[in-house]
Amino acid sequence: MALNDLTSWTREKWRAAREWSAPRATRLGHAVKSAPWKSIGIWTGGIVGGLVVALVLLVTFADWNALKGPISRFASNASGREIVIAGDLDVDPWSFTPEFHVTELKIGNPRRFAERGMFADVSEAHAAVRLLPLLIGRLDIVRIDLDGADVSLFRNAEGDANWARDPRTAARGRQFNLPAIRRFSLNDGRLRYVDERRRMVLDATFTSNESANEGGRFVLQGEGQINNRPFSIEASGAPLLNVRRDRPYAFEADVRAAGTRIEAHGSITRPFDLNYFSADVVASGPDLADLYYLLGLALPNTPPYALRGRVERNNTVYGMPNVRGRIGDSDVAGNFTASRQRNGRLLFVGDFNTRTLDFDDLMAVLGGAPDTSETASTEQRAMAENLAASNRLLPDAQLDISRVRNMDARVSYRAQRVRTDRLPLRALAVDVNLDSGLLRLDPLTLSLNQGRVGGAVSINAREDVPRVDMDVRLRGARLESIIAMRGEPALTGALAGRVRLSGSGGSVRDAAANxxxxxxxxxxxxxxxxxxxxxxxxxxxxxxxxxxxxxxxxxxxxxxxxxxxxxxxxxxxxxxxxxxxxxxxxxxxxxxxxxxxxxxxxxxxxxxxxxxxxxxxxxxxxxxxxxxxxxxxxxxxxxxxxxxxxxxxxxxxxxxxxxxxxxxxxxxxxxxxxxxxxxxxxxx
Incomplete structure (x- = not known):
């Protein structure tokens, strides 16, 4: 019994000793193992802290002008055009809105337009951006101040532009979308725009300045030349101080070019993405064809017009769903859209109706001139007087083949009534199709008081000299309704006919001459x-x-x-x-x-x-x-x-x-x- 008691006591003591020693050994082991890592952490923290301090000191006291060369080369390689900071570069990074100040900033043209000199030359630029959005790849500009900015824009006859990255980008016609800007000012800005496709040269100066002291309005004014005629633009909008991407940006614009005037009141759906906007527009001028220089649309010659409606743009498609007004002495209403096709060509699709068409207004579309007693522009009156003085009937206004080559179209036009003392016309209907320079009026139907004229007319402008082909038939007509005479008609009876002609020329007169x-x-x-x-x-x-x-x-x-x-x-x-x-x-x-x-x-x-x-x-x-x-x-x-x-x-x-x-x-x-x-x- 004594031996058993001794054994039990010894076993209990051994267990107690082991239980006491185990935690201590564990603590000693951890202490031994953690000692090297603690030293490494201390050294790493010291190094990182030193680097941060060094970086802070470098950024604070660095000579940023010494980095102009590397920054310019990096920007040139990234943009595909030469960019040079010829003046000073200064950066204030210690803010949630870092600021940048540059003088004598020169931006060259893409290599394919290198012979045209500089794209932009800015005397002084000051910008501030928000830091946190920049860290996630979004550019949110707090302020931009530009002084003495000279910008030269150029587009050749093929549609390639010096502001586009490549010809395919230019062909798609996408607008450059500005990032959100909180405050913007431009002093002594000059713009030169040369467009060989539209035969336009624009020299303009722009000055804008916005602050809370100016009533919270953005104002942009410019003057220049379009087609050797005076051009001016005045635009104003809501303040840019608190613009938001998810709220439409309201604006007003007044554009004048010679006798053409366009007034717009609308909003940009997503500031400042110009691919999405809508506006109520009032347009007037001496000739719809003059809008080509502003809009790039190859519209026919017309007498003076006054139109109104709502313009809407949704990405690459824009148009007017409810255009209405007067062209000459004729009313007009309808809708149209214009969009870029995959081949880069503009497609115009429209449907227009007229309650009463004045026949003289139709003559202007054919290159002629309305009667001097009718609504007509100064140029059209001069044309009518020249035709009368030369005792000629066929108009000689030249077709601008470059315009019809650059646009496709599908247009339906209906005139319910035709007003004329010359011919017994009652109504008119025509479907117009323009495809790569081939213009077809098919079918063309002229309803007479008795009978009708129907057929097709085509103008092939794909060659240097347009070719005109026409094949029209007269059916169901009556002599007495065509030969106008007072009193009892001298001739009565049925009349049928056919005209089939082909000729080449840039005008109605030239085509008829051969x-x-x-x-x-x-x-x-x-x-x-x-x-x-x-x-x-x-x-x-x-x-x-x-x-x-x-x-x-x-x-x-x-x-x-x-x-x-x-x-x-x-x-x-x-x-x-x-x-x-x-x-x-x-x-x-x-x-x-x-x-x-x-x-x-x-x-x-x-x-x-x-x-x-x-x-x-x-x-x-x-x-x-x-x-x-x-x-x-x-x-x-x-x-x-x-x-x-x-x-x-x-x-x-x-x-x-x-x-x-x-x-x-x-x-x-x-x-x-x-x-x-x-x-x-x-x-x-």
Whole structure:
């Protein structure tokens, strides 16, 4: 028992001793192991602290001008253009808004535009940015002050620009988006902009200054030249002191270029991302085509206009969903969008309607000029006066092929009513398609009071000299509605026709001067006042008697055909025939589109003996603008050849009728009229 008690006591003491010694050994082991790391930590902290202190001292007392070279080279390599700090560089880094001050900052053009000199030359620049956003890669500018900034912008005819990184960037047309700026000032700023594509040279000076003492407004003013005409811009907006990216930035703008004026009141959706904005716009000017210099849109020539609507831009697409107003003496309403395609070309898509179209306004679109008594610009009035002075009818305004080559378009236009005293037009409808310089008006429909004109016109401006092709048909028309005469109409009946011409030239006049093709008209049935029919044969006694007695009796037109072969701008009569109950009228001569002169002769052959008949044709001579009607007493028709003449006309008429309308030949009485072949009767 004693031995067992001793053993138990010994075991308990050993356990207690072991339990007491274990924690101590552990503590001693940790102490031994942690001693080297503690020393390393102390040394590391000292080194880091020393580096921080050294860095602080370096940044505080460093000569930043010594770093101009490395900083300039780094910026040049990153931007692809030469950047040089020719003056002083100073940095104040000890702030949550570090400040930078640079003098004589010179920024060169990209290498492909190196021959054009400097892109920007800034005398003095002061900027402050927020530090924390900068650490996460976002540039938030607190302040920018620029003094004496000269900027030169250039875009060549192909669309490559010196502010773009490469031609593909320029072709996409993306705007440069400024980061948010809290405060901005620009003093003595000068801008030169040369745009070969738009034929524009702009020299402008900009001065802006904003602070709380100025009512919290941002103001930008500039003046310069566009297309050798005065240009000015004045813009103002909400204060930039507290601009936020998630709130629209309101602005107002007033742009004037010669007689063109654009006023806008709107907002930029995401300051200052110019790819997203909307504005209520009022635009007016002497000619819509002048907007090309401001907007880059190849619009047609027009009389003076006044339009209003809302402009919206969403990324690369902008347009007006509700444009309305007046162009000349015509109202207009519709919508359009413009966007960049993948090939870099601008695509214009529009749908426009007019309640009442003044025909003179349409003449301006064709390169002509409205009547001087109508709404017209100073240039258009001068053009109209020149046309009148030269006794010319066809306009000679040149088509600017560079514009139509640089834009594509799909436009639908409808005029519900046409106001004109010249032609019996009632309505107009046309679809316009412009694709890489090929302009097509197809279908083109002119609704007459009776009948319609339909067909297609194309202008191919892909070559240096545009080519014009037209093929239009006249169907269902009536002579009495086209030939305007007071009182009872002298001619009545159905009328059909076709004009198929092709010519090359930069204007309507040039294209007509070398045109080739065919022009034909047919009167399948009708009536003519007997007095006029008699006078074509110069049956003096009967014809004058009927006219003086105001006799309205009519005789039937069995057939009427006028066919011209056009070669090199001259339309020679191929077939001219009108067969009535008492008279066979034929015509010869030509119409020159080159010099706009006509020389036509009408010979009337009686089908029965007349008391007094003068064998002399009626002549139609002079200019297309002011033709003259008279009698040519020097020529006479050999009456004995009338029957032979009728026989020679059968074959040409058989070809003319299907050319105009395949179904017309069945209705016309021409073949029956010629088949009769009446023998001429001499007066005796």
């Amino acid at each position: 045109a080739d093709g065919d022009v034909s008209f047919v009167v399948p049935q009708g009536e003519i006042r007997e007095a006029f029919a008699e006078l074509t044969g110069i049956n003096v006694t009967r014809g004058l008697g009927l006219l003086l007695s105001d006799d309205q009796d009519k005789i039937a037109i069995r057939c009427g055909v006028a066919s011209f072969q056009v070669t090199n701008g001259v339309a020679n009569v191929h077939t001219f025939l009108m067969d009535t109950e008492t008279m066979l009228i034929r015509g010869t001569g030509r119409v020159s589109l080159r010099n706009e002169q006509l020389d036509l002769r009408l010979n009337g052959e009686p089908k029965e003996a007349r008391l007094l008949s003068v064998d002399a044709p009626i002549v139609l001579r002079g200019s297309l603008r002011s033709p003259r009607v008279g009698v040519d007493a020097e020529e006479a028709l050999d009456e004995g050849g009338l029957a032979a003449l009728l026989g020679t006309l059968v074959a040409p008429l058989a070809g003319v009728l299907p050319f105009i309308d395949p179904g017309l030949a069945e209705d016309a009485d021409c073949r029956a009229a010629l088949a009769l072949r009446p023998q001429p009767v001499r007066a005796g």
